[in-house]
Amino acid sequence: xxxxxxxxxxxxxxxxxxxxxxxxxxxxxxxxxxxxxxxxxxxxxxxxxxxxxxxxxxxxxxxxxxxxxxxxxxxxxxxxxxxxxxxxxxxxxxxxxxxxxxxxxxxxxxxxxxxxxxxxxxxxxxxxxxxxxxxxxxxxxxxxxxxxxxxxxxxxxxxxxxxxxxxxxxxxxxxxxxxxxxxxxxxxxxxxxxxxxxxxxxxxxxxxxxxxxxxxxx
Numbered sequence: 481x482x483x484x485x486x487x488x489x490x491x492x493x494x495x496x497x498x499x500x501x502x503x504x505x506x507x508x509x510x511x512x513x514x515x516x517x518x519x520x521x522x523x524x525x526x527x528x529x530x531x532x533x534x535x536x537x538x539x540x541x542x543x544x545x546x547x548x549x550x551x552x553x554x555x556x557x558x559x560x561x562x563x564x565x566x567x568x569x570x571x572x573x574x575x576x577x578x579x580x581x582x583x584x585x586x587x588x589x590x591x592x593x594x595x596x597x598x599x600x601x602x603x604x605x606x607x608x609x610x611x612x613x614x615x616x617x618x619x620x621x622x623x624x625x626x627x628x629x630x631x632x633x634x635x636x637x638x639x640x641x642x643x644x645x646x647x648x649x650x651x652x653x654x655x656x657x658x659x660x661x662x663x664x665x666x667x668x669x670x671x672x673x674x675x676x677x678x679x680x681x682x683x684x685x686x687x688x689x690x691x692x693x694x695x696x697x698x
Contacts, residue, residue: 542600
């Protein structure tokens with residue numbers, strides 16, 4: 481007998497998943513959903529939970545697209561390897577970067593799906609926004625997020641973080657994501673809260689209907 485237990489998604493995540501399903505496709509047949517935020521803000525964990533609520537939607541992690549030599553200069557590779565084929569309903573193939581071996585592996589397939597989550601710092605960059613059905617921003621102040629990230633990664637990654645922080649500062653100074661977020665995701669002591677984002681006042685690239693009632697809170 482299978483005794484494994486999967487907890488049900490919290491109301492906020494379940495409600496968000498239902499709303500995502502109602503959005504029109506944005507990249508060929510795919511509803512591409514960006515999950516952006518500062519490093520250490522909890523993007524990966526939230527994306528995993530949202531993907532589970534979406535019946536196992538694929539998650540494209542930008543850590544697999546970036547590299548030591550191109551922390552943020554990966555737009556062309558993402559557009560060529562992922563966005564272009566998906567926009568034509570074809571399976572994408574992208575090489576995953578190995579951060580320990582410092583090299584890219586063999587191409588990994590990413591077939592079109594009803595929803596694909598793109599998770600990572602820069603998921604809401606201007607070159608990607610026109611292809612997104614929805615942009616989510618993990619709303620945690622950068623200093624707090626970076627402290628969480630440093631604590632998570634430990635002393636072994638101290639040198640990496642020393643280089644990452646100024647690179648992230650430069651990226652968001654030139655290409656901010658939060659002003660274009662359709663929804664803000666706040667992590668609470670238990671679960672999440674999802675709130676309307678600032679995009680409605682600054683003109684989002686892809687409008688999101690806010691007529692589904694108030695956001696759920698876990």
